[in-house]
Amino acid sequence: MRWVRVLLRRVAGIVPSGRRELEMRAEIESHLVMHIDDNVRAGMDAREARRQAILKLGGVEMTKQAYREQSTLPFLETLMQDLRFAARQLRRSPGFAVTAVAMLALGMAASVAIFAFVDAALIQPLPYRQPTQLVDVTETIAMMGRANLSYMDYVDWKRDNKVFSSFAAYTGTGALLPTDKGSEVVTGMRVTDGFFRTLGVVPVVGRDFYAGEDQPGAAKSVILSYPAWQRRYAGSRDVIGKTVELSGVPMTIVGVLPESFQFIRRNNAEFWEVLQQSKGCEDRRSCHNLIGVARVKDGVTVAAAQAEMETIADRLEGQYPDSNRGQKASVIPLSEAFIGDMRPILLTLLGGAGLLLLIACVNVSSLLLVRSESRRREIAVRGALGASRGRLSRQFITEALLLVGAGSVIGLVAALGAMKLLLHLLSKDMLVRMPYLNGLGANLHVMLFAGGVALMAAVVFSVTPMLRLAGVNVREGLAEGSRGSAGVLWRRLGSHLVVVELAIAVVLLVGAGLLAKSFYKLLNVEMGFVPDHLATISVAMPDLQYADGVKQTALMKRVVDEVSAQPGVKAAGTTSVLPLSGNGNTDWIRFVGRPYDGKHIEVNEREVSPGFFAALGTRLLRGRHFNDADDVSKPKVVMVNEAFAKKYYPGEDPIGKVFGGTGLDPKTLRTIVGVVEDVREASLDTETWATEYEPFAQSPDSYFSLVVRTSQDETGMMPSIVAAIHRIDPALGTADEATMGARINDSETAYLHRSSAWLVGGFAVLALVLSVVGLYGVIAYSVSQRTREIGVRMALGAQRGSVYGLILREAGWLAGWGIVAGLGCAVGAAMLMRSLLFGTAAWDVGTLGSVATVLGVSAMVASYLPARRAAMVNPVEALRAE
Amino acid sequence: MGAKDRADVWQGTLALMVLKTIEAMGSLHGYGIARRIEQTSGDVLELNYGTLYPALLKLEQEGAIAAEWGVSENNRKAKFYSLTRAGRKQLAREAKNWEQTTAILARFLAPDEAV
Incomplete structure (x- = not known):
């Protein structure tokens, strides 16, 4: 010691x-x-x-x-001397110091901030026990790939597999909770009894579901989320054992989840009820409403689990051809299922930030090269006075460390600010869907990344001036105004660095252009309805009071009538699934009078009110709309969308054609009465599938979504619409009040496209500025080096115009090479991120052309200034100068 | 000066000599320590007095000795060094080590008489 x-x-x-x-x-x-x-x-x-x-x-x-x-300590002592000397040097050229530190801080801030997001989403493990063993298990169908799992298949899969140590299933649900202020729609989750054990999550209060609690006949129990416990029960421990009525069904509260618990698929679920096989969907093998989550046994790979589940699925397909034809299995890591879709955008952003950092580093490097050029004599003098090569190198390293240190500290602070800002820009809904962002901040990974970047920058900035050192010959350096090998090195290396910069700027600009164009196309995609002045709201009826279809239909009609009667409302209609919610909620159909091979014909299925399409503003292409006469007493009718008509009745008039369920049971047969244009049912960037619309009255439910066309501001109308619904029956639950415009803007697709377009756009603008400044620096320096040559040329009779030409030609070559190389790389980069592009090709000529023009013009402007200075050279002075 | 007969102070031993000298003489200044070491060695040691001061500084940094300004026997202002408790322990430990080392070496170097 x-x-x-x-x-x-x-x-x-x-x-x-x-x-x-x-x-x-x-x-x-x-x-x-x-x-x-x-x-x-x-x-x-x-x-x-x-x-x-x-x-x-x-x-x-x-x-x-x-x-x-x-x-x-003598070593530290000289280090301090070096630092003091370096600081003095930098103070003497504040322009250089400020520029270099600012560029470095900029590159650092952008890359560290983006990396923090990448880390939170892709690198940090999911917050469960041994998360790498967890897998997402679903069925797959040819039409959409991974799809839901049916309850009966789940039971067979769970019994027959030998690869999972535990296997649970879950599905989202909503329920009506009686409160002081009437019924409230709450989000919930139905999970099998082993769900939390599979994840390795233990309730903080009370107990987990016990094995067998999900069997029919067991008492129904529910576990609260931590926020629900705090908000609805004031965090009281007495809550365990109490009964809560969810949609009229009494359930016993048995536990409370930890505060840190998150489940990306439905992070705001308040009530986690035990999943017992329900009547209706879950006793049919053909009804798919669950998602599976399983933990593989030690030593079992995901691929082995996949193979095993496929085998089981194949066997079930043979056993139950009616329901399981074409139903395969898919097992993927849970992390992949949860955040796999975020990967392309995050990696694109990280790539963009990395390129920006690279430009910043290249720029600082060329500044350092120029500086070391002007310090040739200083270095030579110090060498002549006995400074060893090592000692001189150490001076450069110290200067680099000082620059990088200052840049890193500022950059890190800016990065923390940028993270906060980016989080702020996320809507609340988005944050619920991205719970992993809660941990965003300067954690170990982020600090290591920042350290790595700083180290890399320090190495580059130390080596760059040392390259120059290698060329220094003391005698030559001391000679007044000498032109040594150094000038050659500069022109070989320094000027080529700017080509790299310009090329990177092209890549970023093209990327930003393509993303912006995709975003524009996305917002202007054909919706199949008029999105403005459209309010949407979900309505749920208490199941006990509205048990049969006649009551449900009557209520739906009453709601539509009352809401339509509100001042400012033009029309109202209902649907079972709002547009832009996603493809799914499908039905298997079979056409009358056509051969059927047992292969499932799967179409979207929606139940709508007679006035639904009129309220949406969707055009009727053929036939008629539904009307109030299409009720249970009449034969079934159906409307289809254009995609349906084109796919199943190409070149035919579908009106009057009949189709039904896979068994062609007479009760299921329905006649097509109308064709509407394609309403965008899926996300903005996904094509709508063939869709059938049935009249609500012929296929009623206790739940529907209302769309309201207003003549005034739709946001302001919302409270009066909700009030009108509650006036009919206070027990009705309303939820998800949102304008269609907000649904479009806040949708994940729009958000991802918008944020990537803006961020990459920001990077591109910065890259443009940095690279043009870099080009200006190179040309200006080149002019200052060639003053004497220009003087000689002019003395020998060169015109000012030809001097302009001389300089602009040099700049033109550099810019030209940069742009050409950049365009090549840009197409390659765009191919890598084509999953983010929408309606835009990676080689979009318009974007490539505009970028080349913008950069070319900027480059010419940047080189015009030094060219002008060159042309203004007074030959007499230039020749006398040395 | 017959420099060849005199030994240069072997680096590591200087600290031990300093500690032992201060222990024997009580609080003492650098010059006094230097003279005392030479005398004790019977003037065999050729001590460059200058090397003493970094050694004293190192011992002070180690906490083995403490320094204080005082007045010398001839009424000169001087810095006096005294042993701390840690210094006493260090001296005891190193002295023991040294004795062991020399005892071992002695056995190696005097084989004839040892038989």
Whole structure:
């Protein structure tokens, strides 16, 4: 431990202290005086006595130096000297220092902030026990790939597999919760009893579901989310054992989930009820409403699990051909299922930020090259005075460290600010869907990444001026105005760096252009309805009071009538699934009078009110709309969308044609009465499938979504619409009030496209500025180096125009190469991110052309200024100058 | 000066000599320590007095000795060094080590008489 004490005191000794120096001198002086006294006493004369004393000491200065070296750490001492010298150097050229630090901070801030998002989403493990063992298990169908799992298949899969240590299933649900203010629609989740055990989540209060609790006949129990416990039950522990009525069904509260619990698929679910096989969907093998989550056994790979589930699915397909034809299995890592769709956009953004960082580094490097050029003499002088090559290199490294240190600190602070800002820009709904962003911040990964970037920058910035050092010849460097190998090095390396910069700028600009174009196309995609002045709201009826279809239909009609009667409302209609909710909620059909091979014909199925399409503003292409006469007492009718008509009745008139369920049971047969244009049912960037619309009255439900066409601002209308619904029956639940415009803007697709377009656009603008500044610097420097040459040319009769030409040609070559190389790389980069493009090709000529033009013009403007200076050169002065 | 007969102070041993000297003499200044070491060695050691000061500083940094300004016997201002408790322990420990080392070496170097 003694050496630690010594080290600390020596480190402390680095701070220069006048007192310590004085004390040392006094001690040595006192030593000499005492020695001289003794010598005089021994008979020497005063001069000899002093000489002998100093001789015996071994030299006063030598002693002092040895003493000083012991009192501090010589290495650190010189480092401090270097730092002070470097700081002085940078202060002497504040323009250079500020530019370099700012560029570095910019690159650092962008890349670190984006990396933090990448880390939170893609690198941090899911917050469950041994998350790499968790897999997402679903069925697949040819039409949409991964689809839901049916309850009966789940039961067979769970029983027959030997690869999972546990296997649970879940599905989202909503329920009506009686509160003081009437019924409230709450979100919930139905999960099998092993769900939380599979994830490795343990309730903080109460207990988990016990095995067998999901069997029919067991008492129904529910576990609360932490926020629900806090908000609805004030965090009271007495809540365990209490009964809560969800949609009229009494359930016992048995536990509370931890505060940290998150489940991306339905993160805002408040009530996690045990999933017991329900009547209706879950007793039919053909009805798919679940998603599976499983933990593979130790040593079992995802691929092995996939193979096993496929085998089981194949066997079930053979056993139940009616329901399981074409139903395969899919097992993928849970992390992939949860955030796989975020990967392309995040990696694109990280790539963009990385390119920006690269431009910044290249720019700083070329600044350093220029600077080392102008410091040739300084270096030569220091070399001549005896500085070793190592010592000179260390000076450069110190300067680089100082630059990088300052840039990194500023960049890191800016990155933290940028993270906050980006989080702020996310809507609340988005944050619910991205719970992993809660942990966003300067964690270990982010700091390591920042450290790595800083280290890389420090290496590059130390090596760059050292390249110059290699070419320095002391005699040559000292010679006045000499032109050595250094100039050549600059023109070979420095000017080519700017080509790299320009190329990167092209890549970023093209990327931003393509993303912006995709976003524009996305917002202007054919919707099949008029999205403005359209309010949407979900309505749920208590199942007990509205048990049969006649009551449900009557209520639906009453709601539509009452809401339509509100001032400011033009029309209203209902649907079972709002547009833009996604493809799905499908039905298997079979056409009358056509051969059927048992292969499932799967179409979207929606139940709508007679006025639904009129309220949406969707055009009727053929036939008629539904009307109030299409009720249970009449034969079934159906409307289809254009995609349906084109796919199943190409070149035919579908009106009057009949189709039904796979068994062609007479009860299911329905006649097509109308064809409407394609309403965008799926997300903005997904084509709508063939869709059938049935009249609500012929296929009623206790739940529907209302669409309301208003003549005034739809946001302001919302409260009066809700009030009108509650006036009919306070027990009705309403939820998801939103305008269609907001649904479009806040949709995940729009959000992802918008944010990527804006962020990459921001990077591209910065890249454009940095690279053009870089080009300006290169040309300006080149002009300053060639002043004498230009003077000679002009003295020999060159016109100003040809001088312009000389400089602009040089700039043109560099810019041209940069743009051409950049366009090539840009197409490659765009191919990599084509999953983010919508309606735009990676080689979109318009975008490529505009980018080339913008960059070309900017480059010419940037080089015009130095060219003008070159043309203004006075030949006499230029020749006299050296 | 017959320099060849005199030994240069072997680096590591200087600290031990300093500690032992201060222990024997009590609080003492650098010059006094230097002279004392030379005398004790019977003037065999050729000590460059200057090397003493970094050694003293190191011992002070280690906490083995403490320094204080005082007045010498001849009324000169001087810095006096005294042993701390840690210094006493260090001296005891290193002295023991040294004795062991020399005892071992002695056995190696005097084989004839040892038989």
